Amino acid sequence: MALLSNAAALLGKEVRTEFRSRELLSTTIVFVLIVVVLFSFTFDPTTGESRRFGPGLLWLAFLFAASLMLQPCFLREQTNDTLSALRLAVGDPFAIFLAKIGANTFFLLLTEILMLPVFAAMFNVSFWAELPLVLLTLLLGSLGIATAGTAVASISTQARMRELLLPLLLLPLLAPILIASTEVTVGLMQPDPVMQWKGIGFLAVFDVVFLTALWLFGEYLLEE
Amino acid sequence: MAPAAANSIGLRFEKVEKRYGAVYALRNLTLAIAPRECVALAGRNGSGKTTLLRIASRLTRPTRGTLEFSENSKEKTPSVGFVAHATMVYDELSAEENLLFFAKLLQIPNRKERVAELLREVGLAERRDSLVRTFSRGMRQRAAIARALLANPSLLLLDEPATGLDPEATSWLTEHLRKLRDAGCTILMSLHGDSEVARLATRAVRLEAGSVAADTHSGATFQSVFLFSGN
Numbered sequence: 001m002a003l004l005s006n007a008a009a010l011l012g013k014e015v016r017t018e019f020r021s022r023e024l025l026s027t028t029i030v031f032v033l034i035v036v037v038l039f040s041f042t043f044d045p046t047t048g049e050s051r052r053f054g055p056g057l058l059w060l061a062f063l064f065a066a067s068l069m070l071q072p073c074f075l076r077e078q079t080n081d082t083l084s085a086l087r088l089a090v091g092d093p094f095a096i097f098l099a100k101i102g103a104n105t106f107f108l109l110l111t112e113i114l115m116l117p118v119f120a121a122m123f124n125v126s127f128w129a130e131l132p133l134v135l136l137t138l139l140l141g142s143l144g145i146a147t148a149g150t151a152v153a154s155i156s157t158q159a160r161m162r163e164l165l166l167p168l169l170l171l172p173l174l175a176p177i178l179i180a181s182t183e184v185t186v187g188l189m190q191p192d193p194v195m196q197w198k199g200i201g202f203l204a205v206f207d208v209v210f211l212t213a214l215w216l217f218g219e220y221l222l223e224e
Numbered sequence: 225m226a227p228a229a230a231n232s233i234g235l236r237f238e239k240v241e242k243r244y245g246a247v248y249a250l251r252n253l254t255l256a257i258a259p260r261e262c263v264a265l266a267g268r269n270g271s272g273k274t275t276l277l278r279i280a281s282r283l284t285r286p287t288r289g290t291l292e293f294s295e296n297s298k299e300k301t302p303s304v305g306f307v308a309h310a311t312m313v314y315d316e317l318s319a320e321e322n323l324l325f326f327a328k329l330l331q332i333p334n335r336k337e338r339v340a341e342l343l344r345e346v347g348l349a350e351r352r353d354s355l356v357r358t359f360s361r362g363m364r365q366r367a368a369i370a371r372a373l374l375a376n377p378s379l380l381l382l383d384e385p386a387t388g389l390d391p392e393a394t395s396w397l398t399e400h401l402r403k404l405r406d407a408g409c410t411i412l413m414s415l416h417g418d419s420e421v422a423r424l425a426t427r428a429v430r431l432e433a434g435s436v437a438a439d440t441h442s443g444a445t446f447q448s449v450f451l452f453s454g455n
Contacts, residue, residue: 002331005328005331009325009328009329010329013314013317013325016317016321017314017316017317020316021316079315080310080311080312080313080314080315081308081309081311082312082313082314084281084283084306084310085306085312085313085326086329087283088281088283088304088306089326089330090329224278224283224285
């Protein structure tokens with residue numbers, strides 16, 4: 001109970017400070033917007049081509065945006081050594097990870113939901129009929145990115161080459177998420193949409209495995 | 225308001241060693257601190273004072289050796305208040321928001337009243353709604369001290385707590401620490417030179433190159449620990 005109460009308090013703080021500064025959200029949204037617009041100009045997609053490579057480009061943009069977003073999540077805590085204060089205050093360090101994962105998933109989802117109409121317009125695709133399934137894919141994909149990304153961000157923050165280390169560790173680690181999310185999204189963009197439950201199952205298993213690993217070993221990642 | 229009586233906690237560092245790569249921060253250090261003791265740590269920069277405090281707070285794990293809390297402490301996990309070099313408060317939150325946030329994490333009952341009381345005591349009541357990033361160094365330090373005192377800790381660790389404080393705030397800190405010490409709180413603090421706060425100490429320990437070089441209780445040799453520390 002204390003774990004959830006602490007995680008909720010921490011999540012509230014993350015959301016409050018971000019909406020106060022809007023540093024992460026504005027940067028990420030602008031980044032994804034630029035990537036989506038550049039891709040659409042570069043490839044001049046017809047609807048058929050869009051359905052083939054559009055989802056891949058979209059998830060690639062989300063992945064790069066996530067690596068921008070994840071970098072500061074622990075770096076911010078270094079400014080005044082607030083991470084130490086959190087470790088002293090919470091009984092279970094997993095509460096810190098839960099809150100960071102929750103906040104990163106929320107910010108990433110917000111970016112994705114805002115960018116989805118832009119992508120649909122630029123690439124001339126429509127998947128509104130399958131919106132609940134698209135949102136489920138976005139949720140599971142974002143949760144996977146945020147979970148693995150938060151773990152890697154906590155490691156890279158303590159390294160000297162942290163700006164380089166995060167994408168170097170993160171991008172290969174998230175390749176399975178990228179592939180599964182892309183395949184599911186491609187299925188949903190077809191003229192006769194197909195839900196690939198195998199892909200959804202894979203995303204769910206990925207999320208559960210990483211959450212469990214963080215629950216078991218997260219404490220060691222936060223140590224000095 | 226006088227601080228509530230705290231559970232007394234003793235500490236025992238047994239052959240503690242801490243290495244950062246090839247550099248030794250602490251070497252084979254053995255030090256026992258009795259419950260209710262107020263210990264001043266002295267020593268040159270890099271002598272291991274901060275590392276010792278961070279190990280005592282359990283934020284840092286020793287490379288070798290053990291840290292034990294006294295068996296007669298009532299709490300399984302002692303409540304630790306830590307004032308470090310960094311303020312450990314969020315720049316993007318106000319002083320009140322910071323304290324309310326940490327009070328919530330620490331599950332302090334009547335937290336609004338406790339936070340209001342501490343803000344008044346540290347002299348930040350009028351600036352309670354200002355963001356910490358607009359504060360001077362001294363005001364940030366006051367916020368840091370208020371955060372450390374939130375839970376009426378049974379063990380208080382202070383790393384040069386008077387840094388940035390004006391004489392009035394230093395006097396308040398000294399008086400508050402005196403009350404905490406008298407209420408049974410164990411205090412371990414690193415200090416630069418003999419000062420108003422140092423006079424609270426019932427024992428002074430000088431570290432040199434990560435080991436205890438001098439250990440004395442109040443008396444004729446007490447001040448020499450600071451004089452020889454080179455600070």
